[in-house]
Amino acid sequence: MITTGLAGGVRYVFEVANGLKERGYDVKILSLAGDHRWFKDLKVEVIYKEPMINKISYTLYRLYKIYNLIKHRNSNIKPYDSLLLFSSLLGIKPDIIIELAEFIQNFDSDTTIATYYLTAFSVWFSQSKRPFYLMQDFPELVESNEGRTGLNMFRLSLKLPFSFITVSSYTKQLILDNNPTARVTIAHPGVNLEVFRPRRRELKNDSKKKVMVILRGQKQKGDNVALEVLKIVSKKIPIHAIIVSRKDLVDIYSKTIGINFPYTVFSNVDDETMSRLYSSADAFLFTSYAEGFGLPPLEAMACGTPVVMTDNKGSRDYALNGYNALISQPGDIKSLVNNLIRVLQDDKLKENLIENG
Known part of the structure; x- marks a missing residue:
């Protein structure tokens, strides 16, 4: 892994690692950065190697060489050694891909699993x-983080001669679009129903309807859309927003977008708290433009909370419009407003969505 910081994709890796450990496998997680203590019950060892550089720096030359190395996979020249050679000739400092590749070589593993498109090259x-x-990535996330160069590299990673595991039908199709003969298995993320379950409403019950949102600060998450919807509704x-986010991010949004409705911010929450917050809400609003899977709406459904969300592609494997969620197109504020009002005002619709969720 590049980092073990809090994220849905990282949670999935930890759950898989725990599952393998429970089945008797010797599992180690290698990472260049992060802090995994937010995940309370990790049963496997995490070994860190702090990277020599903090910022990823790519060049078109590197992309061209990587392409050639993949194309000539069976040549006598070792791809790893030749990349180091070209890097040294150009005076380029090895980046985190190379650092992680060197780290991996210290371990004699039967299987090595890449968990991000950059780590695919390392492996x-x-x-x-x-x-x-x-493979849990998708173009909108990669381009947001790494720009067009990263996007080209992401597509190139899908052509590698690996066995693929992925999280949804959408991400499987992304792989096959770039690598038609790839062997791909879908393994959906899951929800721990012992934690994410309907609970008593623990937040103070008043005349205001409670709407829960998660704000992440990434463009593709549609934070601005969620806040505009809440402002109109x-x-x-009368609503009270349950906002799960960093307080400094909410302060920024308060100054830039404006927040003219009552709200409470919850930061650094664990799964038990998340479950209580979902259960306390009259509706969960999810406005992402794109997701590899999109776990929060599924968690909300497990907690007995009706979901108003966008068609973010990854969620198509579980979210059915009018059955267990009300689904709008990404960025369609008017539709999201109408759907949220319907859920908050129509008790029969709300109960049907809860039951089917």
């Missing part, structure tokens, strides 16, 4: 036995 350059690629129905 490949390390020439590990039985390389796997757990608050003019028609």
Whole structure:
């Protein structure tokens, strides 16, 4: 892994690692950065190697060489050694891909699993036995983080001669679009029903309807859409927003977008708290433009909370419009407003969505 910081994709990796450990496998997680203590019950060892550089720096030359190395996979020249050679000739400092590749080479593993498109190249350059690629990425996320160069590299990673595991039909199709003969298995993320379950409403119950949102600060998450929807709905129905986010991010949004409705911010919450917050809400609003899977709406459904959400592609494997969620197109504020009002005012619709969720 590049980092073990709090994220849905990281949670999925930890759950898989725990599952393998419980089945008797010797599992180690290698990471260049992060802090995994937010995940309370990790049963496997995490070994960190702090990277020598903090910022990823790519060049078109590197992309061209990587492409050639993939194309000539069976040549006598070792791809990892040749990349180091070209890097040294150009005076380029090895980046985190190379650092992680070197880190991997310290461990004699039967199987090595890449968990992000950058780590896919690390695994490949390390020439590990039985390389796997757990693919959870999607173009909007990659371009937001790494720009057009990163997007080109992401597509290139999907052409690597790995066995693929992925999280949804949408991400499987992304792989096949770039690598038609790839072997791809879907393994959906899951929800722990012992934690995410309907609970008593623990927040103070008053005349205001409670709407829960998660704000992440990434463009593709549609934070601005969620806040605009809440602003419009608050003019028609008294609401109180349950916002799960960093307080500094909410302060920024308060100054830039404006927040003219009552709200409470919850930060650094664990799963038990998340479950209580979902259960306390009259509706969960999810406005992402794109997701590899999109776990929060599924967690909300498990907690007996009706979901108003966008068609973010990854959620198509579980979210059915009018059955267990009300679904709008990404960025369609008018539709999201109408759907949220319907859920908050129509008790029969709300109960049907809860039951089917």
